[in-house]
Amino acid sequence: MDKVVAGSGSQTVSRALNVLEMLGNSGEMGVREIARNLGIAPSMAQRLVNALARADFVEKAAESTKWKIGYKAFQVGSAFLSSVDLNAATTPELHFLADEKQVNSFLGVLRDQSVIYLAAVQSGGGITITNAPGSRTYLHSTALGKALLSSKTDEEAGHLLGPAPYKQLTRKTRRSFAALVKDLNECRRLGYAISDEENIDNVFAAGAPVRNASGQTIAALSGAVPRQKLSAKAISELCQTVKDAAARASRRLGAPG
Structure with a gap:
């Protein structure tokens, strides 16, 4: 499985987790909106989203340019409930x-x-x-x-x-x-x-x-x-x-x- 990174260091991991939390709370968000909320450049936000998408933690919303939580994130959450x-x-x-x-x-x-x-x-x-x-x-x-x-x-x-x-x-x-x-x-x-x-x-x-x-x-x-x-x-x-x-x-x- 691809690692969820778009750079290096704990800051990148923290940002990736923030993306997941934002999508979990809001349902769907565009890259520019994600970038604005994180206070980073859209290009960095795009790299974070791409890395998360490769690992199936996020996916494109149907008929939209926005992103939403992917099945892998749901799988992890379900593991908590089943435990x-x-x-x-x-x-x-x-x-x-x-x-x-x-x-x-x-x-x-x-x-x-x-x-x-x-x-x-x-x-x-x-x-x-x-x-x-x-x-x-x-x-x-x-x-x-x-x-x-x-x-x-x-x-x-x-x-x-x-x-x-x-x-x-x-x-x-x-x-x-x-x-x-x-x-x-x-x-x-x-x-x-x-x-x-x-x-x-x-x-x-x-x-x-x-x-x-x-x-x-x-x-x-x-x-x-x-x-x-x-x-x-x-x-x-x-x-x-x-x-x-x-x-x-x-x-x-x-x-x-």
Whole structure:
């Protein structure tokens, strides 16, 4: 296999990894856009992309001059999932939510100061999933993020969130730490968190922690549906459904009852 290099030294490796991360987050990018984000010449960006393409880590997007993640990068990511029990524990629940309940379902983990999507399953409902595995999302505005933060102390959560005000995604986004703490306390009490049009307009999501045999939160499951015409009863049922799905996944991982 070709080595992923376009020069020499750790800086080149770091840039190549940055290219993969950018493509994982954005989906598709052109060479000039990659160069601009990395602060390098387009010719250098082209050499990086060519090297990654030769190793099948990136590939040309269909009918486009832009680039996207290749099958080899997906293969490496899949190896991470298959190396842990999390995949086996959560996959049935993700498909149960999507297929049986018509709820878009997601699996996420906490990395650095973001949520990383590990899986997303499209339902037959009215929301189209655009969150690819490996992409990042916000802690403060998502049900996944709140569910993951609920296992932390307020001090730890504050450190992960960073200084307020937090980025506003919609008119309902929680932007203060005090507002987020109230949501986290509710999640600790009820066993699930909600994002009521806080991350995307007209999307309601519920998320719940997934725990391992030690009782530690290692991931979170969430389900998302259109907010329009969603009754209080439907909201309650969705929250309980997501909570139960996360609890079943946790039991498969040996979590205490």
